[in-house]
Amino acid sequence: MHKAIVVFEVEGGSDKFIDGHRKDTMPIVKAIQDAGWHAEVVFYRPEWAEHLFEYVSENFDGYISRVNPGNIPGGEDGYFDLLSRLSEVGLVGMSTPEEMMAYGAKDALVKLKDTDLVPTDTAAYYEVDEFHETFPTSLSYGERVLKQNRGSTGTGIWRVQLADKDLAASVEPGTALPLDTRLKCTEAVDNHTETRKLGEFMDFCDQYIIGNNGMLVDMRFMPRIVEGEIRILLVGPHPVFVVHKKPAEGGDNFSATLFSGAKYTYDSPEKWQDLVDMFAAARPVIAENLGGDNIPLIWTADFMLDTDEDGNDTYVLGEINCSCVGFTSELDMGIQELVAKEAIGRVEAKHAEA
Incomplete structure (x- = not known):
């Protein structure tokens, strides 16, 4: 050696x-x-x-x-x-390429949709035709978040909602919306909002699907994201700290990146013991669905708050990162x-x- x-x-x-x-x-x-x-x-x-x-x-x-x-x-x-x-x-x-692809790819969420960690209506689009055929119907169920597989710091992550609130309240779930339906699209990188027609926006998003490892994840928008995203940073199996990332207030802001004005609060894992325990218990399930329990060296798991039928707080997994997790602010x-x-x-x- x-x-x-x-x-x-x-x-x-x-x-x-x-x-x-x-x-x-x-x-x-x-x-x-x-x-x-x-x-x-x-x-x-x-x-x-x-x-x-x-x-x-x-x-x-x-x-x-x-x-x-x-x-x-x-x-x-x-x-x-x-x-x-x-x-x-x-x-x-x-981490090995296998670990980076299994844990770090956005479609890890789709592979976990049959667990308690991710909503069951989470989907991934690997082909442009599939995206154009399915997304107009997906959007009829309510606000969605589209996440590209490439990029970082919120680039190519879009909150998508109908611009017409009356239409949003009256549309029949399961209906394919017309291509001229006006959308409000907010990108997480800086919380800027654009108004686009559905067909035009899908054409724009084709760039995220085309190319090596290209794809889009389509996930339900979690309204309580405005209360903040909760990130666990781990070294191997050990939680090191939990950071509560609260988006900048106002408008349609939902991004939890520092670049977009989010405020970060660092806590010990003990202050979020229920979440840390839940994630530790779920790790075997995560490993089973993602193809092995080779835990990355430095990795993070991001969660959003949700509410169960009894009004209690629950946590929804939004993303796992392990390709190159930085900790420059925590040296x-x-x-x-x-x-x-x-x-x-x-x-x-x-x-x-x-």
């Missing part, structure tokens, strides 16, 4: 600091080094793939991916291929030390089994 872990990054992108790294990358590297292991950063480029494979496979026991899929030069296929090859020759992947919480401990522990456990 080399007692060495490599951290992958890519050059450029809006997530980089003045040193060329993500703000949370070097703290992870230092924490691994402080634990007595070697750690360093390498940058991925498609033309370097073979050299990277040789260097990393010969000198390291595991890798940590700190790459936003949207920033990968040449697309994610080549990068994922490199990570998969490294896992095949024995390196511990954190003073010591998360980097927890990441280093978990990563080293996974490598040591693998070698103990060998």
Whole structure:
């Protein structure tokens, strides 16, 4: 065993600091080094793939991916291929492409719609024709949220409602709305609202479906999102903190991103014990539906409040993220030390089994 872990990054992108790294990358590297292991950063480029494979496979026991899929030069296929090859020759992947695709893809919600975590009327569109055929009827049941598979920080996530409130109140559920129906469409990235006709808006959304891993998730709008989104950040199986993200007040605002003006409150997991316990109990169900219990190294689960038939609070899963979860605002919480401990522990456990 080399007692060495490599951290992958890519050059450029809006997530980089003045040193060329993500703000949370070097703290992870230092924490691994402080634990007595070697750690360093390498940058991925498609033309370097073979050299990277040789260097990393010969000198390291595991890798940590700190790459936003949207920033990968040449697309994610080549990068994922490199990570998969490294896992095949024995390196511990954190997180592997399989984990990122299973947990991080938006259609994870669709795979969980038969559980208590997600509304049963959640759907995914993988083909443009399917989207155009189904969404006009889906919208007749009430406000919807469309989520693209790509993107981050609310880009391509739209709250969609009928502009005519009288029509919204009178439309028969299950009716296909006409293509000239006027919609109010609010994008989560900055809460801006556009008025569009249904047919025009669907044509616009085709871009999210076309291309590799393209698709749209169609989910019921949860009105209590205005009370805030509740995010659990985990390192491996361990909840580290819960952040309550409350959207900016006013209008049709629903986005819980800092960029859109949302306010964040950080709490210990104990302050949200019911939610943390519920999520822990649901993890086997999540693993079963998503294809395995290989827990990501750093991941988050976002929930929205709902109300059950008895008037009690319940929680609806809105998203799981694990491709490149950032924690730059929480470095003073010591998360980097927890990441280093978990990563080293996974490598040591693998070698103990060998």
